[in-house]
Amino acid sequence: MDQPATPVPYGTPVPYGTPDTPRLAVRGEARLEADPEIARLGITVSARGSDRRAALEDLTRRNKHVLDLVKSYGEAIETLETGAFTITPELTAKGRHERVRAYHGRVHLTVTITDFTALGELTTRLGDAELTTVNGPRWALRPDSPVHREARQEAVRQAVRRAREYAEALGASLVALVELADLEAEAGPMTPVAMAAPRARSGYGGAESAPALDLEPERQTVYAHLNARFTMTRPEL
Structure with a gap:
């Protein structure tokens, strides 16, 4: 003979709903706006020559110029990182034998700037440098920015408010939290602005003739x- 099921004490949280302890599932959402904390620039330094050694020497010189320029901004720069370096031979399109027509060299750099007052001037001077391509700025918040925490906490508060409103509409009240699942917490899209400067310049790229860009974060x-998911008291239906 089957034994009767042991009754669940009133108000005890269970992983499923019962007439005495219904389960309530809601979604909490938050959307906050904030000023960016950092800006990133992608920089590509290029060189081309019919001789491999000459192409490498030009690339080394231009890369050093860009590094010195960025480092001259001191504490305004948070990070300066070198990415991929490539040197690629360009072969002639015709002929029986493979012959190198030219060598193409590239170095990719990434700069993270925290002082936006220096960003416009730096971007212009980089864009005016020899065979240098600048992509950016890409505005962002730091991964540990307090804005992310504020958004998560607001989503929790909104979930509790929503659940309480549903329960009150049924003449009930919340009893316990059963589950809290974080679905997504991420920054919105960032729109880069591309700028290229293929013309050759000398010195620091003609900073006197190149006015600073007016960049709005x-x-x-x-x-x-x-x-x-919550449990609530028995509704008054």
Whole structure:
């Protein structure tokens, strides 16, 4: 003979809903806007020559010029990183034998700037340098920015408010939190502005003749989404 099921004490949280302790599932969302904290520039330094050694020497010289220029901004620069380096032979299109027509060299750099007052001038001077391509700025918040925490906390508060409103509409009240699942918390899209300067310049790229760009920081949007499940008291239907 089957034994009767042991009754669940009133108000005890369970992983499923019961008539005495219904389960309520809601979604919490938050959307906050904040000023960016950093800006990143992608820099590509190029060189081309019919002789491999000459191409490498030109690339080394231009790369050093860009590094010295960026480093001259001191504390305004948070990080300066060298990415990929390539030296590629360009072969002639015709002929029986493979012959090198020219050598192409490239160095990719990434700069993170925290002082936006220096960003416009630096971007212009980099863009005016020899065979240098600048991509950016790409505005962003730091991964540990307090804005992300504020968005997550606001999503939790909104979930609790929403759940309480549903419960109150049924003449009930919340009892316990059963589950809290973080779905997504990420910054909104960042829009880069590309700028290229293939013309050759001398010295620091003609800084006197190249006015600083007027760059307006792009507001960053941070989202947080979560699912929350609660138990509540017996509704008054």
